[in-house]
Amino acid sequence: MIEECFVKNGAFEIDGVGLEAILREHPTPFYIYSAGAVRDRYKSLSECFPGFDIFYSFKANPNLSICRDLLAQGANADVSSMGEIKAALEVGFAPGDIAFVGPGKTEGEIEYAIEKGVYAIAAESQYEIGLIDSVAARLDKPVAVLLRINTLEEPIAPEMMVGGPGKFGFDEETVVAEVKGLTLKKAKITGIHVYSASQVLDSEFLATHLEYVSELAMRLAGEVGFELECIDFGGGFGVPYQEDEVELDLELVSEAARRVKQSIERKRPGCRLIFEVGRFLVAEAGVFVTTAIRMKHSRGKHFMITDGGMNDFTRPVFIRINHPVRLLNKITAKRDTECSIGGPICTPLDIIGKNVMLPGPEQGDIVGIFCAGAYGYTMSMINFMSLGWPAELLVDGGKVRVIRRARSADVTFPDQPL
Numbered sequence: 127m128i129e130e131c132f133v134k135n136g137a138f139e140i141d142g143v144g145l146e147a148i149l150r151e152h153p154t155p156f157y158i159y160s161a162g163a164v165r166d167r168y169k170s171l172s173e174c175f176p177g178f179d180i181f182y183s184f185k186a187n188p189n190l191s192i193c194r195d196l197l198a199q200g201a202n203a204d205v206s207s208m209g210e211i212k213a214a215l216e217v218g219f220a221p222g223d224i225a226f227v228g229p230g231k232t233e234g235e236i237e238y239a240i241e242k243g244v245y246a247i248a249a250e251s252q253y254e255i256g257l258i259d260s261v262a263a264r265l266d267k268p269v270a271v272l273l274r275i276n277t278l279e280e281p282i283a284p285e286m287m288v289g290g291p292g293k294f295g296f297d298e299e300t301v302v303a304e305v306k307g308l309t310l311k312k313a314k315i316t317g318i319h320v321y322s323a324s325q326v327l328d329s330e331f332l333a334t335h336l337e338y339v340s341e342l343a344m345r346l347a348g349e350v351g352f353e354l355e356c357i358d359f360g361g362g363f364g365v366p367y368q369e370d371e372v373e374l375d376l377e378l379v380s381e382a383a384r385r386v387k388q389s390i391e392r393k394r395p396g397c398r399l400i401f402e403v404g405r406f407l408v409a410e411a412g413v414f415v416t417t418a419i420r421m422k423h424s425r426g427k428h429f430m431i432t433d434g435g436m437n438d439f440t441r442p443v444f445i446r447i448n449h450p451v452r453l454l455n456k457i458t459a460k461r462d463t464e465c466s467i468g469g470p471i472c473t474p475l476d477i478i479g480k481n482v483m484l485p486g487p488e489q490g491d492i493v494g495i496f497c498a499g500a501y502g503y504t505m506s507m508i509n510f511m512s513l514g515w516p517a518e519l520l521v522d523g524g525k526v527r528v529i530r531r532a533r534s535a536d537v538t539f540p541d542q543p544l
């Protein structure tokens with residue numbers, strides 16, 4: 127992926143812009159994203175899944191410029207907080223194309239979502255349906271509710287959200303007893319939602335998941351007694367972070383989707399079919415870029431100390447994986463030296479590339495940590511140690527745009543007088 131998308135004539139390039147041109151204007155550390163790569167991803171998904179609506183999961187990368195670009199491609203919005211609803215509206219998503227999903231929605235957030243007229247709210251429990259209904263009744267506004275189901279699917283991925291006891295949704299085996307016969311004043315159950323796992327690379331699992339969820343939706347519509355208007359299949363489409371991981375076989379999932387769609391269309395014409403997708407759309411489009419400000423050699427090991435660390439890019443530490451790493455100024459050179467990359471944070475946890483192979487690492491090298499477009503900036507601890515916030519840059523058609531400015535740390539604490 128790196129070689130295909132980010133190397134031109136032996137040098138690092140992103141959407142037609144070379145490293146020197148970027149560094150001339152923008153000091154490290156920063157995130158840089160390829161608008162073209164996000165668009166290509168959206169196009170491949172929408173072509174693979176005709177008749178399915180793709181809801182972009184803001185949590186993966188809520189930068190408004192990226193969200194706006196995805197809206198222009200035809201995406202809808204999958205949001206999980208009031209902040210994300212506001213961001214989606216600000217960007218221009220129609221309320222009817224926003225789904226509100228998440229395990230800890232407050233009454234205030236539910237009220238905001240109903241007032242704005244979002245497409246649907248996923249309910250995680252009997253209590254939550256009651257809450258959604260009572261808020262809707264107070265506002266005298268109807269609201270569509272999807273039952274989020276913790277299915278009995280076999281767990282296959284580390285970030286599995288179904289299959290066992292968990293904080294998400296109704297257990298499949300008790301949902302009918304919990305929901306059938308509820309008297310709702312303004313809320314209307316219109317479908318189900320099943321988000322099984324994140325970072326799934328097993329295409330067979332996803333294909334089976336589609337069949338499973340569509341059959342479950344039909345059965346629950348009958349047993350609970352609601353008109354099936356929508357099935358939200360979740361998603362979890364993964365990307366390979368490690369060299370031994372294999373890309374998702376989208377074609378296989380696409381064939382299953384086609385079969386499932388035909389069958390639903392026969393039984394429930396007009397039923398809206400939804401995928402929620404974050405990582406797959408944006409992860410591979412982003413690179414975290416930081417400079418080696420020092421080298422350190424300790425007891426036979428090489429360490430590179432960079433100006434950005436786990437404060438700017440927490441994911442490798444949080445998830446405990448190595449993202450793909452290259453020295454951008456030597457991107458095609460032979461990677462012959464084992465080295466660990468750590469930033470300025472005063473903890474041994476701050477290793478954002480552990481024992482990675484690099485070509486003759488030295489002070490001044492520019493480190494690129496790839497697959498950083500999803501759960502990068504947004505999942506990082508940017509206030510830690512008052513080091514300031516990295517910038518976010520978007521490259522589009524040969525031009526680099528700052529889509530979030532770098533900021534020095536706020537050390538004034540205006541609401542906390544010294």
Ligand SMILES: Cc1ncc(COP(=O)(O)O)c(C=O)c1O
Nearest residue numbers: 183321324325362402403404405
């Ligand atoms: C309910 C729900 N929808 C969508 C997503 C986005 O997942 P991904 O970025 O893996 O596509 C998540 C991620 O945790 C989620 O919990």
